[in-house]
Amino acid sequence: MMLSLYILIWPVISAAVLFVIVRAFFKDMAEAKREERDII
């Protein structure tokens, strides 16, 4: 059980980080569009 958790926890953390990054990207993109500038 602990071994499974040890192996499978990493994709779960990756998924959480991916969610944060993608959400921030779209937020930045919307903000840039609103302010009529490029995202970078």
Next chain:
Amino acid sequence: MLDPVFYQFSTSTTLILLVGFYGLTFLFSTLASKKSDSVDGYMVANGAVGFGIAAASMTATWIWAASFYGAASSGYQYGLSGSLHYGFWGALMILFIYPYGQRFRELAPRARTLAEIMQARHGTSSQLILAISNLVGSIISLMVNFTAAGALVSVLTPLSFETGVMIAGVGVLSYTLWSGFRASILTDFAQVVAMMLVAIVLIPWIYFNMGGSEALSQGFNIITAEQADFFSTKAMLEQGAPFFVAVLAYGIGNQTIAQRLFAVRQDLIKSSFITATLGYGSIVIGLGMLGMMALFMGMTPYEGDLNNLIPQVASAYLPPVAIGMLFILVIGSLSSTADSDLSALSAIVMTDIYAKNLAKGKIDNKKMLLLGRITMIIATALGLILASFSLDILVMLVFVGALWGTLVFPVIASCYWDRVTNRAFLSAVLGGLILFCLVRFEWIALVGAWASSLEFIAAVGGGTVIGLMFFGFTNRNVALIAGSIVGVLCAYYFHDFLRDYTVLLGSLVAYGASTIICTAVSLASNERFDFALIHERIQHFDD
């Protein structure tokens, strides 16, 4: 145990995957192709990058092909703690540099390279030492990434090693050349999303195809006691400790990191780098688990080469579609690092070589931009040549690593302590490097008083590493106490012991010697530096 035969893609499938990957990346990069006449934009995207792209870019850049192979090899060799000892310390390299990044930005909000700050602080010689170490590091990184592309292509497809190297080189250059750093970080976002999605899907997929908990638990019967020990001393000393020592050196020595520190909006440095730490750690440790799972399943690396582990595990336990995903994961990781290296190299040549030295005050932005693009072409060609001839660069790699180690204390101290002089900086780096070479290449036998003296210097190095880690997050007094305690403990434990571990001894001596020399020479001088001058001396090129 399954037969370790690699799955083979057909030539057409391989070309579809590679052309599709680089084609889509190129299309994505065109979103960043505006404002191509801005040199500050070309180098650091005008220091206004948002959180999402900054975090994604730092994660993607820090993950290179060697991250997967290295973590899996470590998991296979050292068992339970193996991939942690690779990925955890690698992740900390991102975490521990951000407090210093905040200081760099505070001193020089308009900087493009760390060497540029050293020029404003000390002058050209200190700047060039740092810039050249950055240049060599990025060329080596390019070569390693192109080599990884060639190796992967030659293992999983009918195409040759050289073809794989060439496709990767041309592909990366094609989308980075025009827009530079802006294209690099924008494509990093797409690449990291793809990498994370693949990692999230593939790790559980392989786990369940291997038979899950029940099958893997039986692996405890075939691994050694050391491999079954989560707190393995062997894993710590052979894998963890050298990485731990390198935590700050890699942060200081890599222009790819510095460039992102200067590119992200100043108030977002902390959140971006913490997110990148978690992103890097979870992907690399997770994929390192494949090596550990291979060990538990009793697999043997094909032809004894640990770099074969990941393709071997994929071939044994995944269907062709998933192997294709893994192929893209590795190509994505090496491409994102290679494009960052190209951007880093162009920024150093544009800023540190041309603008700060060759231009002699008459900076021509168009010429600078052209120089940046030419640098990328030459660097790619050099990377391709070095990779194609499979040159042995171990000595150069060791040497650059040591140089970065000697730079850590002088660079950081120069940004906080007004007494550090150019002479202190240079003598610390040179002194540290000479002692490192004497130790690492054992030019003098490590016996008697000589070895004891080196172990003492290494103890100072250990104290320096811990002290600087504390200093970033706390204050000088706490750092001094923590560093002193660790230094004393190291002196006790290293005596008559560390001489048997020359890699670790050499690294710590580089830190310790440069710290001692830099401090002593600085204290001998009465000069004081006004840090406000750095802000004044570093201006936007676009103004």
